[in-house]
Amino acid sequence: MTATLPSHDQSLALAIEPEAGKRKLSTAKAIQEAISQRMVRDESVFVMGEDVGPYGGIFSSTTGLIDRFGPERVLDTPISESAFIGLGIGAAVEGMRPIVELMFADFFGVCMDQIYNHMAKIHYESGGNVRVPMVLMTAAGGGYGDGTQHSQCLWGTFAHLPGMRVVVPSNPYDAKGLMTAAIDSDDPVVFMFHKGVMGLGWMAKNERSIGAVPEDEYLVPIGKARVAREGTDVTIVTISLSVHHSLDVAEKLESEGISVEVIDLRSLVPLDREAIVRSVSKTGRLIVVDEDYQSFGLSGEVIAVVAEHDPTLLKRASRVCVPDVPIPYARELEYAVLPTPARIEAAVRDAVAI
Amino acid sequence: MTLSTTQALTDEGRRALIGTMVLIRTYEEAIRAVYYADKKPAFDIGAGLVPGEMHLSAGQEPVAAGICAHLTPEDALTATHRPHHLAIAHGVALRPMTAEIFGRETGFGHGRGGHMHLFDPTTHFSCSGIIAEGLPPALGQAFAFKREGSDRVAVAVTGEGAANQGAFHESLNLAALWKLPVVFVVEDNDWGISVPRARSTSVASNADRAAAYGMPGVRVEDNSVEAVYAAAGEAIARARSGGGPTLIEVHTLRLWGHFEGDAEGYRPDLESVQEHDPIPLYRDRLLESGVLTDGQYQAMQASAVEQVEDAIEFAKNSPTPDPLDHLSYVFSEGVNS
Ligand SMILES: Cc1ncc(C[n+]2csc(CCOP(=O)(O)OP(=O)(O)O)c2C)c(N)n1
Numbered sequence: 085m086t087a088t089l090p091s092h093d094q095s096l097a098l099a100i101e102p103e104a105g106k107r108k109l110s111t112a113k114a115i116q117e118a119i120s121q122r123m124v125r126d127e128s129v130f131v132m133g134e135d136v137g138p139y140g141g142i143f144s145s146t147t148g149l150i151d152r153f154g155p156e157r158v159l160d161t162p163i164s165e166s167a168f169i170g171l172g173i174g175a176a177v178e179g180m181r182p183i184v185e186l187m188f189a190d191f192f193g194v195c196m197d198q199i200y201n202h203m204a205k206i207h208y209e210s211g212g213n214v215r216v217p218m219v220l221m222t223a224a225g226g227g228y229g230d231g232t233q234h235s236q237c238l239w240g241t242f243a244h245l246p247g248m249r250v251v252v253p254s255n256p257y258d259a260k261g262l263m264t265a266a267i268d269s270d271d272p273v274v275f276m277f278h279k280g281v282m283g284l285g286w287m288a289k290n291e292r293s294i295g296a297v298p299e300d301e302y303l304v305p306i307g308k309a310r311v312a313r314e315g316t317d318v319t320i321v322t323i324s325l326s327v328h329h330s331l332d333v334a335e336k337l338e339s340e341g342i343s344v345e346v347i348d349l350r351s352l353v354p355l356d357r358e359a360i361v362r363s364v365s366k367t368g369r370l371i372v373v374d375e376d377y378q379s380f381g382l383s384g385e386v387i388a389v390v391a392e393h394d395p396t397l398l399k400r401a402s403r404v405c406v407p408d409v410p411i412p413y414a415r416e417l418e419y420a421v422l423p424t425p426a427r428i429e430a431a432v433r434d435a436v437a438i
Numbered sequence: 439m440t441l442s443t444t445q446a447l448t449d450e451g452r453r454a455l456i457g458t459m460v461l462i463r464t465y466e467e468a469i470r471a472v473y474y475a476d477k478k479p480a481f482d483i484g485a486g487l488v489p490g491e492m493h494l495s496a497g498q499e500p501v502a503a504g505i506c507a508h509l510t511p512e513d514a515l516t517a518t519h520r521p522h523h524l525a526i527a528h529g530v531a532l533r534p535m536t537a538e539i540f541g542r543e544t545g546f547g548h549g550r551g552g553h554m555h556l557f558d559p560t561t562h563f564s565c566s567g568i569i570a571e572g573l574p575p576a577l578g579q580a581f582a583f584k585r586e587g588s589d590r591v592a593v594a595v596t597g598e599g600a601a602n603q604g605a606f607h608e609s610l611n612l613a614a615l616w617k618l619p620v621v622f623v624v625e626d627n628d629w630g631i632s633v634p635r636a637r638s639t640s641v642a643s644n645a646d647r648a649a650a651y652g653m654p655g656v657r658v659e660d661n662s663v664e665a666v667y668a669a670a671g672e673a674i675a676r677a678r679s680g681g682g683p684t685l686i687e688v689h690t691l692r693l694w695g696h697f698e699g700d701a702e703g704y705r706p707d708l709e710s711v712q713e714h715d716p717i718p719l720y721r722d723r724l725l726e727s728g729v730l731t732d733g734q735y736q737a738m739q740a741s742a743v744e745q746v747e748d749a750i751e752f753a754k755n756s757p758t759p760d761p762l763d764h765l766s767y768v769f770s771e772g773v774n775s
Contacts, residue, residue, distance in 0.1 A: 138704045139632035162602035162638040163569050163630055191568065194603065229489025229541070231552040233567040286481050286699060409768050412759075413552030414541030415489060420761035 110283025118263035133185030165195035204247030225278035240381030243352035261304025307354035315345035378405035495523035497693030502527035504666025516572035521565035532749035542756035570603035599630025627692035
């Protein structure tokens with residue numbers, strides 16, 4: 085059935101620069117724009133999820149889409165995640181390109197079978213004969229007191245399970261280009277936005293959650309990390325909101341003569357191993373900053389990449405992650421477990437002391 | 439405030455019901471004030487004494503009061519992301535509950551849980567922020583009560599939105615199959631965040647779904663606390679006497695937003711919603727019929743304000759958790775850990 089589907093037009097410019105035009109958008113608006121532009125070009129793209137219609141998505145990922153495209157293409161669902169994520173899979177198998185929102189990544193518990201045993205495995209099980217070109221878009225992250233079941237990142241859990249690309253943008257430019265690439269992808273893509281990078285009016289935000297976004301469509305290829313800042317003394321490999329914190333720390337320490345390179349991975353799957361090795365070859369010191377739980381996840385994986393490549397590259401490797409506790413509710417505790425700028429700074433100082 | 443299940447509603451019972459409703463509303467109004475107090479001028483969800491999402495229960499007091507009047511602290515109750523009314527009606531102590539909502543060391547969970555994660559072993563009360571996920575544990579509590587040979591019951595409460603979740607249907611089937619002493623209560627407040635029930639649910643009444651699982655289903659139409667009381671009395675008596683589960687759906691009212699900060703632009707009935715506030719409606723009925731006097735009502739209000747102020751003061755004056763203690767409570771400590 086779907087093996088005959090033509091792949092999406094990949095001829096779009098990859099090279100539009102973030103500064104082109106200088107128009108600034110929040111990450112949320114950049115995501116809306118990417119979806120909207122693809123919906124104009126491609127009738128098979130539709131959006132589905134809880135409160136994605138008139139409400140516009142709890143974190144504004146779909147604001148205005150229903151006004152433009154109507155309730156046939158922007159569908160509010162019942163609170164039945166297994167059913168509507170499975171529906172997305174089936175529609176994708178038949179050649180549509182669904183964008184399905186799971187309101188919080190934390191809610192995967194009620195629907196994971198559709199995600200990891202179906203969405204992620206059908207292509208493999210069918211020997212490549214059946215494609216599942218869908219985007220599972222979901223909100224991640226804490227920092228605003230929402231407690232154990234509404235604050236987790238969990239991208240390492242998705243990335244651990246083979247068969248889905250896992251994309252985690254940190255800024256508006258990347259979010260638009262990565263969402264466009266995710267819609268175009270013939271593979272299932274889990275597109276995870278941290279609430280703290282969306283630039284929402286009702287949540288404290290880093291200024292980097294609003295930035296220059298070209299009006300034209302463009303792709304940011306999935307699987308290519310970005311050197312968010314060049315440096316020579318220590319490499320921070322990180323993702324999502326932690327990129328912002330790491331850049332803040334790097335700027336601060338520059339005046340003390342500490343030169344920090346910040347690598348924004350942009351996706352966990354595929355993982356840009358080359359970018360990690362390239363940077364650590366230069367600095368010899370590696371810090372992984374990750375808002376996900378520490379053990380069995382991204383941070384260990386990144387360090388293993390370097391160790392397997394050449395352990396002698398490493399003068400020092402450390403990580404700043406959420407220790408293996410659920411995200412606490414009380415602010416004092418939550419900020420003790422999150423990878424805050426203070427913890428990142430301490431890790432950098434510790435690394436360069438060697 | 440607990441009334442015997444089989445007893446017809448007395449005037450004293452009616453006063454107890456309105457008293458519970460007043461206490462709940464007083465509590466929610468106070469939490470609402472605290473929640474917004476230090477999030478000004480611009481609303482920042484993470485700021486202030488009480489951060490995070492805040493789902494308040496104003497308008498749904500009749501459900502909590504009518505159900506919990508039949509329960510003792512020995513009975514279990516599982517609630518949702520919108521738990522305060524049920525906790526209060528079930529007799530959960532206000533001080534540790536409020537301290538938990540404030541994220542203080544003296545809270546039920548020492549500040550680890552927060553408003554959606556209140557656990558009170560004394561009254562067997564719990565809640566969860568994941569939709570419909572309070573049902574399966576209630577089955578287990580009912581299972582344990584049945585095994586111990588007692589007449590204790592478990593009540594699981596969800597919203598009508600939750601009735602479209604797999605766990606809801608799995609739980610109904612298993613409870614009926616094993617004749618567990620559990621009562622399912624659906625609070626139909628017409629909305630699942632911004633989605634009206636007509637656009638989420640294939641049947642007009644969730645009570646109709648009970649038939650599919652071989653259990654009685656009742657729909658209480660008008661947010662009347664006395665009608666809830668009657669339906670719950672029958673269902674709980676049936677569960678206590680070994681007759682198995684019942685599904686009750688109450689057509690109730692979400693007086694405020696889904697969570698605080700929700701502008702409710704999607705809601706066409708916003709103008710008229712206050713007219714259906716169940717508390718003045720019930721109060722006036724009781725006043726007119728002579729069951730309640732103005733003096734008694736004022737005394738109820740004064741008592742509620744006193745209890746709520748005490749709880750809020752307690753919470754405010756309680757210590758915050760020690761950040762160095764952030765690794766505690768993941769596992770038990772002691773001989774068997
Ligand atoms: C599994 C799951 N999906 C989605 C949510 C997000 N969510 C929280 S409350 C809510 C609406 C619930 O509606 P309803 O069950 O009717 O209860 P109400 O809020 O009206 O009391 C949703 C969708 C969640 N917490 N868990």
